[in-house]
Amino acid sequence: MKRLIHSFQSISLKWRLTLSTSLLMFLTFIIFSFAEYEILYNWLLGQEREAVSKTRDEVAAYYQQINRPFQNTNVRDMENLLLKLNDKHQLIRILDINHNIVISVSNDFPGQLSTAKYPSRDGIEQFQYEGDLYLVAWEHVNSRSFQGTVEVVRNLKSFEDLINIILMIIFGFALATILISIVSGLIISRQYINPIKGLNQAIMRVKEEGFQTRVTETQHDDEFRELTTIFNEMMERVEETFQQQKQFVEDASHELRTPIAVIDGHIALLKRWGKNDPDVLEESLSVCKSEIGRLQKLVLELLELTRSETIENAEITPIPIVEVVEQITKTFAILHPDFTITFNNKTEDKVQTLISKHHLEQIILILLDNAVKYSPYEKRIDVLIQKESDKVFVKIIDQGLGISEVEKNKIFNRFYRVDKARSREQGGVGLGLSIAKRIVEKYKGDIAVNSSENSGSTFIVNFPISK
Ligand SMILES: Nc1ncnc2c1ncn2[C@@H]1O[C@H](COP(=O)(O)OP(=O)(O)OP(=O)(O)O)[C@@H](O)[C@H]1O
Ligand SMILES: [Mg+2]
Numbered sequence: 001m002k003r004l005i006h007s008f009q010s011i012s013l014k015w016r017l018t019l020s021t022s023l024l025m026f027l028t029f030i031i032f033s034f035a036e037y038e039i040l041y042n043w044l045l046g047q048e049r050e051a052v053s054k055t056r057d058e059v060a061a062y063y064q065q066i067n068r069p070f071q072n073t074n075v076r077d078m079e080n081l082l083l084k085l086n087d088k089h090q091l092i093r094i095l096d097i098n099h100n101i102v103i104s105v106s107n108d109f110p111g112q113l114s115t116a117k118y119p120s121r122d123g124i125e126q127f128q129y130e131g132d133l134y135l136v137a138w139e140h141v142n143s144r145s146f147q148g149t150v151e152v153v154r155n156l157k158s159f160e161d162l163i164n165i166i167l168m169i170i171f172g173f174a175l176a177t178i179l180i181s182i183v184s185g186l187i188i189s190r191q192y193i194n195p196i197k198g199l200n201q202a203i204m205r206v207k208e209e210g211f212q213t214r215v216t217e218t219q220h221d222d223e224f225r226e227l228t229t230i231f232n233e234m235m236e237r238v239e240e241t242f243q244q245q246k247q248f249v250e251d252a253s254h255e256l257r258t259p260i261a262v263i264d265g266h267i268a269l270l271k272r273w274g275k276n277d278p279d280v281l282e283e284s285l286s287v288c289k290s291e292i293g294r295l296q297k298l299v300l301e302l303l304e305l306t307r308s309e310t311i312e313n314a315e316i317t318p319i320p321i322v323e324v325v326e327q328i329t330k331t332f333a334i335l336h337p338d339f340t341i342t343f344n345n346k347t348e349d350k351v352q353t354l355i356s357k358h359h360l361e362q363i364i365l366i367l368l369d370n371a372v373k374y375s376p377y378e379k380r381i382d383v384l385i386q387k388e389s390d391k392v393f394v395k396i397i398d399q400g401l402g403i404s405e406v407e408k409n410k411i412f413n414r415f416y417r418v419d420k421a422r423s424r425e426q427g428g429v430g431l432g433l434s435i436a437k438r439i440v441e442k443y444k445g446d447i448a449v450n451s452s453e454n455s456g457s458t459f460i461v462n463f464p465i466s467k
Contacts, residue, residue, distance in 0.1 A: 013196070017189035022181035029177040033170045041163060048135055048159050051087060053124055056137040056152040058085055059092060063141040063150060079105050089155040096148040109155055126156075133160055195224035199231060211239040251415040255298055255429055259291035294427060301431040304362075305414070308438040318352035318466040321360065321392055322385055328361045329383045332368045339372060339379045346386040353392055353463040355443045363439055363447075366432040367396040367459045373426040374457075375400030391462045399456040408449055412437045436461075 008016065059082065082092045082105040089110075094103040110132070124137040133156040140149050195218050202215040214235060215228045266284040274281040326343050333341040353360075364383075371381045378399035386393050403411060403418060410416045415430040433447075440447045444464055451457035 014186075014189045014193045017192065018182060018185035021185040021188060022178065025181035025185075026174070026178055029174060033174065037166065037170060040166060044159055044162065048154060048156060049124055049137075052090070052135045052137045052152050052154045055085055055087060055090065055092065056124075056139055056150055059094075059152065060139040060141055060150045063094070063146050063148075064143050066143060066145045075103060078103055083107070087154070089157055091153040091155075093151045093153070094148060095151060099149070102148065109153075110157065132157060192224075195228065199228060202231070206235065211235055211242055248414055252302060255415060256295065259295045259298075262291045263288050294429070297427065298429045298431075301429060301435065305431055305435050305438065308359075308435055308442065316354055316356050318354050319357050319360065321351055321353045321355075321394070321463070322347060324357055324360050325364055325383065325385060325394055328364050329368070332365065336372055339375075339381055341368075341381045342383065344382065344384045346384065347392065348387075351385075351387060351392050352466050353443075354466040355445075355463060359439045359443070363436045363461060364394070364396070366436045367461070370432060370459075371396055371398035371400065371457075373428065374398070378456075387465070390465050392465050393460055393462045395458055395460050397456065397458045402453045402455050402457055403449060403451040404453045408451065411449070412447070 008019075011019075062081070062085075078094075082094075082103060086092050086105055086107045088108050091104065091106040091109045093101050096102050122139040124135065127134050127136065135154045135156060136151065137154075138149050138151045141147065198215055202213055205213040214232045217228050217232070218225050266287050269280060270284045274284055322345050326345070329341060329343045333339070368381065368383075372379075375381070375398045380399050382395075382397040384393075384395040384397065386395075407418050411418065412433050414434040416434075417424075417428060417430040437447050440461055440463075445462055447459065447461045449457055449459050
């Protein structure tokens with residue numbers, strides 16, 4: 001049995017579905033047919049028994065009420081009467097007290113039957129004789145003029161023929177059911193297997209051709225369609241992530257290449273002229289130093305970006321956001337005495353939010369650093385904290401260059417810089433905002449910008465207030 005189940009499980013899904021549906025249909029048919037056969041068999045047999053006992057009763061009644069003495073002279077009349085009472089395939093015998101046949105009439109009755117010894121009670125019985133089925137009914141008559149037995153024997157050949165025909169029909173239908181169920185099982189399973197096959201092929205194609213492969217969605221609005229939609233959406237995301245990773249590697253290597261090329265150029269310069277020319281030596285060394293500084297910053301920021309992807313919030317406890325932001329703003333202001341930096345708190349000091357202190361400081365520093373870097377003329381920065389329902393908002397407002405509508409969505413992308421030359425001059429690598437965005441989102445917050453060109457920018461960060 002175990003082996004049978006195992007081999008059933010090892011065949012293809014299509015055949016498993018086909019076989020199980022066919023088997024189910026076949027079993028249902030067989031059970032119903034068997035029940036039908038049983039009912040029909042018993043009903044038909046009942047009819048036969050009724051017919052036999054009816055004839056027996058009629059004949060017995062006749063012999064009961066004869067009042068003339070039973071003589072050989074009226075045997076012929078009796079035979080004629082019995083012939084009239086008799087049915088097809090039926091034998092009527094009148095036996096005397098010693099079981100000798102007195103009268104025997106038959107109508108198309110096959111076979112010869114010897115006299116049977118009957119029990120004292122009247123009855124009806126079924127028996128087999130020379131391969132044929134018979135019903136026999138008898139009744140003892142004990143009247144004044146006659147003592148003996150009335151015996152009616154019915155050959156059940158036509159009943160058997162009918163039953164055989166019914167069996168043949170059932171067998172034929174069973175065969176047809178098997179065929180129909182296999183064909184319909186195949187059609188049904190194909191209907192279900194085809195989408196799975198499509199998915200299978202698509203997955204194979206993904207393996208061979210790459211992530212751009214999609215599965216064609218089925219027409220029916222069913223689970224398969226849902227599955228293919230999910231698969232396609234998943235592939236879209238995988239492709240997007242893959243493209244982003246590719247872009248990231250390209251951008252990162254490009255960013256790394258520039259300072260390396262500059263350093264390489266200056267070292268070549270030093271090798272040729274620098275040894276003897278103190279001016280070239282001085283300039284090249286300072287360029288190399290600043291480029292190495294840029295490389296260090298880039299590497300650090302890249303590390304920061306990777307770390308921000310894997311922030312674990314589990315061990316973080318709520319911190320007083322107002323206090324932390326005020327502190328970092330004050331420290332920053334000391335480092336930039338040419339800027340007027342204000343801090344404005346519009347909440348109660350108790351507002352707490354769930355974030356690591358280091359990350360909150362990092363976000364504020366990134367935004368303050370940008371505000372300073374991209375405010376060449378009006379050197380004023382305002383930091384504002386306010387509360388709205390269950391969120392706390394930190395706004396960093398500058399009066400700098402501003403950002404155009406088109407650029408607004410892009411500045412949060414890695415390595416994106418509006419004015420490459422200017423940003424590079426300022427020592428920017430284009431990672432600050434993408435790091436900030438990633439950290440903010442990890443803490444279920446949000447970051448946005450309000451700005452238009454040449455009229456300053458307002459960066460707004462919000463976090464859920466923790467209770
Ligand atoms: N306050 C601002 N005003 C105007 N432009 C800004 C401001 N902040 C950011 N930007 C623009 O968005 C770009 C992306 O900023 P981001 O902080 O990500 O990179 P970066 O400052 O160039 O380099 P990094 O911060 O990695 O040193 C900047 O290059 C700049 O063009
Ligand atoms: Mg920056």
